[in-house]
Amino acid sequence: MIKPLGDRVVIEALAKEEVTKSGIVLPDTVKEKPQEGKVVAVGTGRTLENGQKVALDVTVGDKIIFSKYAGTEVKVEGKEYLIISERDILAVIE
Amino acid sequence: MIKPLGDRVVIEALAKEEVTKSGIVLPDTVKEKPQEGKVVAVGTGRTLENGQKVALDVTVGDKIIFSKYAGTEVKVEGKEYLIISERDILAVIE
Amino acid sequence: MIKPLGDRVVIEALAKEEVTKSGIVLPDTVKEKPQEGKVVAVGTGRTLENGQKVALDVTVGDKIIFSKYAGTEVKVEGKEYLIISERDILAVIE
Amino acid sequence: MIKPLGDRVVIEALAKEEVTKSGIVLPDTVKEKPQEGKVVAVGTGRTLENGQKVALDVTVGDKIIFSKYAGTEVKVEGKEYLIISERDILAVIE
């Protein structure tokens, strides 16, 4: 199990089948990086300069939109994840 | 539904029919990026370093002017939105 | 009406007839950007890190000097304005 | 009258007749920018993050040394001034 530190969140990217306007399915290499993901683990929060800890605004299971290119890709037990800071999460989709 | 995080705001860009001085309607690709939009969702606010949460100064329905090129374009349920930080909102038009 | 956010100010640039040393009136494109303007609207102020709101030092009607190239040009109801941060205002002319 | 904002100061540059080692008086264009000036107006001070206002350490009439190239040149009623931040003032000459 991956336990992210501080204000970090572990994300599983959501696959999208991408079809161009002319109807051709693109191979992986020309696809854009995904912008949507599902939160699989959250850190304990960010520590403010007065010592107070602020819990994250997302929870496990949330479907989120995050900044393209944000975060670091990691592979744990053969599965790929993205670890990003909460500040790179733009919104939750409900 | 998109629920933006922190000091972020979801915006629907307002279309303008753009006509050049010589009267020719320009196709999409040469148009300038819009600078006006309508707020469709707002985050819960910005957290100060003393832990206090500051609510945003805009509310859903506000017509706003925002910095060109600010924010991230997202597509949710086939519709395009822009997610921007409140600091990139210059003014509200009343 | 434009209502600027936070520490922003809406300015109407003051026109100057510019004459070069040799006496030729320059067309618009080679003129320098104006450095003087009149405040037409002010934001509610800047929020400090302790949550306190600081009112702006300029008020509507003030004639000001501001940093060249500062701010964003906007066009509202056919009229051109400049939206700048208070920190780009150098002085008030009385 | 120019009333500078915040921690800004209005300065009148002090002219120096510059003579090179070989005794030739240089024309204006090759002279170095002046580093000395006289304070003609001071702002109300800098606002700290706790909301406290700190008065400036210089007063009208002070002869000062300031960083080369600092500030913005302005022309008010035909006279040239420099508006600089107090942090660009290095010292007062008594």
Next chain:
Amino acid sequence: MIKPLGDRVVIEALAKEEVTKSGIVLPDTVKEKPQEGKVVAVGTGRTLENGQKVALDVTVGDKIIFSKYAGTEVKVEGKEYLIISERDILAVIE
């Protein structure tokens, strides 16, 4: 023994045998830098601007994922370690 200062952590990189898709074991020089390590020593924590000391979120023995290229490689008593800041630790693997 190495005793890291402040928010720093000493890490022993975990070796992985890297095999390309075509099954060829790569020599050291073309391998990627490791992203996993084991914590062998931790600092006393980060000092906040209010003087409070915040203990680290990792402890000796933790298996961690850290940002590629972060930290400084050191060699102590013939053994190689990496000294990194806690902010470059992304997650703990349990």
Next chain:
Amino acid sequence: MIKPLGDRVVIEALAKEEVTKSGIVLPDTVKEKPQEGKVVAVGTGRTLENGQKVALDVTVGDKIIFSKYAGTEVKVEGKEYLIISERDILAVIE
């Protein structure tokens, strides 16, 4: 008299006769900038964000070592000085 502002210090550079390994005295132009000086005036201190004033750690007469290239050279009453910030002073030599 020069009275430096805030955390600034006025320094008189200490001359060193520089001799290369081969014994040739170098002319001024190829010498390194001096790194040692004597404090001739100190500012009233640095203002912290809580409004508190912190007195400088050096006093008039101290022989100091400072960062190469730090500060601004000024000439007052025909004499050359260097005005530097206290943070560019590395150490006092006793």
Next chain:
Amino acid sequence: MIKPLGDRVVIEALAKEEVTKSGIVLPDTVKEKPQEGKVVAVGTGRTLENGQKVALDVTVGDKIIFSKYAGTEVKVEGKEYLIISERDILAVIE
């Protein structure tokens, strides 16, 4: 005697005889900068934004590892030292 200011530390670099894998002793010019040193003097500490002074975590005599290229080389009474900030000290070796 050198008395460093604030959070600075004076270090005496520890010499290492460097031998390449093929057994050739390298001349000085191609050696790496040393990463180990012995603390010979420490400053009085860092001043936080609330005015509190934080003592350094190293003391005279400590053998330390520091960031390559950090600090400023000085020569006092014919001996070479390095003056670095405490934040560039990675660890103490015990």
